[in-house]
């Protein structure tokens with residue numbers, strides 16, 4: 001469990017459940033009707049013993065015939081049917097509204113997750129969010145539709161029942177009231193202890209969901225490294241912890257249920273002795289005694305259901321607390337109050353005195369970025385180079401505001417990007433990450449994900465062009481062409497194919513600024529070359545900032561920026577930096593030229609061409625073969 005998930009149980013039951021009030025407001029009327037139906041069902045159940053009383057005192061008296069008996073039986077049957085009908089009516093009233101509230105809350109939970117900054121998602125385990133989105137909302141719905149209503153009905157039934165019992169015989173009634181005192185005391189203690197264990201159980205279930213999600217996601221790594229056994233052991237350990245908590249929970253509920261069942265039974269036994277004594281002393285008639293015990297039997301049901309109802313209420317309280325821990329999490333990346341609207345965007349991009357450190361960085365750690373000054377002219381392609389871990393990806397993440405600079409500013413066409421509406425900014429800036437994420441959707445759906453409407457180009461044409469530039473024409477050869485389902489639940493693609501689809505997605509958006517985080521790393525040198533050529537042609541007019549891990553990626557750039565010790569220490573053409581910067585030479589020498597995408601076949605001619613290309617001077621720069629030799633030396 002991450003720090004974000006750990007929470008102390010410091011809210012009261014009422015304060016927590018009270019937070020559902022705004023959600024319940026729109027379904028208040030059906031809830032009240034449901035409550036009235038349930039209440040009416042309880043009143044009907046309490047009426048049945050009164051019929052027994054009349055039956056015993058009149059119809060069963062010698063010489064009164066059987067007519068009264070049949071009438072009494074018919075009334076009892078009618079009341080029974082009415083009770084069942086009212087219970088069904090309660091369900092009818094609340095089911096649709098409660099599920100509607102659940103759906104609405106789940107949707108706004110998802111919307112909030114979408115809007116929360118990356119920094120939030122870095123801190124939270126996916127299983128914790130999954131369990132909040134699924135099971136916690138389920139708990140809440142069940143409580144709204146059943147628990148809350150039954151809690152009120154149960155309490156009222158007990159109060160009315162005990163009042164009736166007291167009216168029939170105050171002596172017998174008092175025995176039951178006396179039995180209620182320890183139940184209340186015990187119930188109070190149960191509420192505290194069960195609340196804590198319920199919280200632990202729901203958190204552990206979330207952790208378990210995270211473990212399943214991670215291992216399913218990383219199944220290839222687990223298998224390849226033969227770590228399935230360790231993963232299983234760790235999972236089994238977590239599952240056992242949850243089991244121990246569930247047993248603790250069940251035992252705690254069992255003890256409470258035992259108390260709420262046993263005490264009324266003891267009161268019943270004591271009441272029977274006292275009742276018979278009262279009848280023998282003619283201080284109580286037999287009909288009243290029978291009615292008293294029939295009422296006690298009716299009241300016993302709700303009293304016994306107190307345990308499960310309390311448990312359900314406490315689980316709902318925990319669910320509400322867990323739900324609002326996420327819903328209350330502030331969104332740190334928001335739209336400005338009065339967004340600036342840019343006209344046609346040229347694509348001038350500037351980092352001005354940018355500082356950054358991740359929120360969870362320990363105090364005293366030097367800033368990751370400590371004063372970045374860099375200007376990209378509109379339409380320019382700039383490669384960003386630096387040793388691993390120097391903060392290249394971090395710097396890129398600032399452009400679409402996945403994180404905000406802790407000081408300084410990033411400017412688009414001279415305007416601080418924090419003054420633009422997020423939707424506008426992200427329309428102007430498009431990103432392709434090294435670690436590609438494809439969604440369970442068709443190739444078409446994935447590529448056109450962020451594609452804006454373009455005058456004169458149909459979606460199919462945008463798709464075709466993007467696939468061509470990204471050298472992702474293989475998509476047409478998939479079983480259903482570009483409509484083939486890919487992503488998690490679809491066809492598996494190679495790393496290089498995935499990267500090319502992700503690159504096509506960034507290109508299809510036709511942004512003013514393109515941010516590419518080593519998007520060609522999984523491609524073989526040949527494919528990379530063709531993609532680079534396509535990109536060069538397609539990116540005319542697009543400002544591009546590209547993290548380069550390979551000399552061939554550097555070759556695409558007009559200029560190169562060197563990131564070192566948190567700031568840009570040099571900017572220039574590849575040849576300028578190569579000639580005059582030791583650190584640049586050191587970084588380039590450590591870069592790899594190894595082809596990774598082995599799913600592309602290289603014929604001999606292509607290999608020869610490739611060798612020539614590597615030896616040839618890149619666009620406006622010095623010879624890459626120097627770099628290549630440096631890299632392999």
Ligand SMILES: Nc1ncnc2c1ncn2[C@@H]1O[C@H](COP(=O)(O)OP(=O)(O)OP(=O)(O)O)[C@@H](O)[C@H]1O
Nearest residue numbers: 122358360368386387388389390391392393394395
């Ligand atoms: N979300 C995050 N939260 C906290 N620290 C992070 C986060 N992402 C990256 N870091 C840290 O910031 C530092 C820079 O990471 P970054 O990914 O920006 O480097 P990079 O230059 O792109 O590295 P590489 O060349 O290996 O991709 C690393 O030390 C990394 O551990």
